[in-house]
Amino acid sequence: MASKPTPINADVVSRRIREMGLTDLGSASIREIKKIVDLVEGDTGETFIRMEMGIPGLPALQVGVDAQIQALKDGVAAIYPDIQGIPVLKKEIARFVKLFMDVEVSPEHCVPTVGSMMGGMAAFMTINRMWAERKGTLYLDPGFPVQKQQCKLLGHDYESFDVYEYRGEKLRAKLESYLKTGTISSILYSSPNNPSWICFTEEELRTIGELATQYNVVVIEDLAYFAMDFRQDYSKPGQAPYQPTVAKYTDNYILLISSSKAFSYAGERIGMMVVSDKVWEMRSPDLKRFFSSDQVGHSLIFGAIYGISSGTSHSAQYALAAILKAVNNGEIDFVAIAKEYGEKAKVMKRLFTENGFNIVYDQDLGEPIADGFYFTFAYPGLDGGQLLLELVHYGISAITLGITGSEHTEGLRACTSLIKREQFPLLEERLKRFREDHPIA
């Protein structure tokens, strides 16, 4: 602890951490940190610079809200939706995948889920149970911690490695070292990556795709930040460049496309799961241990999704269908709207680096990392847990990279979404004060 009084009362901070039952803030989950900061804000009346949780900072797309209200007025609240999704939505998802990724999928294999979180859960539940002798998922870290939690909840084992040191040509040998063991059922990664914001190149996706085919594993590609690598313009329906995807290089894929960040629709918990024709049709006798069918598509719908939630909110499906229709028809440029995150990241990174911090994941295959929803930072002489604890005393919250599977345990992840531009002077003032109190040797 700094010896001088800190902007946020140190006794309040330590009491709230203790009450949460945590001995080390560095291992706290995103939701635990959110809870502690909510309580400390309430106790002290101070507003934090909140960078811990990826809540969209933009309003939900109005076309979705309007369609959802109309659907409720039309009475859908009383009616169970079909588990596999309403036909109009399935059709628009398939169109979206064609227009923004240049990938052909059958509308039947496009399924709404209760956020991408549920898509991941249903995918693990099904794919990781196809082969009794295999262990589970290989995570290309750093990653979104709760996705490992999902595997743990299901009793699956997993492997992971920090991909930062294995970019480009180094990726093949590293991936193969895991796949060769014959114990991997699925590979999961996000690109753009939460938390590091690295984006896999076409070459890397080709490597992942080729190896997935060769070793017959299923890639679960998490596109939570769809089209948000703002270095490229992925905003034009039906026009290159398209959102890069492993689906170009293998038929062994499931895509998770979240509506939360791209369309600011996090609150209604609706996402899209897109399964390739090949994976949908795959059969495995081992599935029969858990499902009534040996076929993946059937097990996903009538086993996993039925069992988890019996489908996705009826009115939210109408909302997403309306959003996708407008986006697919070129009536709304959702990428232009989301660019605000990148603009804010640029300013925030400058404020941090001007005050003694450094960006941890700062390169994307030799190029400076893009400005987007997240960035990562560290401060000399402190590890991630210490840095987070110290920053909380200065009214700034984030999460440690340690909990994301990163090897860079000295770093923290900052989310750019919730901070308002009007708060930049306050952020700068707090960072300056932090630097004064923590002189760099």
Ligand SMILES: Cc1ncc(COP(=O)(O)O)c(C=O)c1O
């Ligand atoms: C990488 C990643 N995957 C999935 C999700 C969850 O998305 P959804 O809100 O659609 O459940 C998030 C949300 O932050 C994420 O960062």
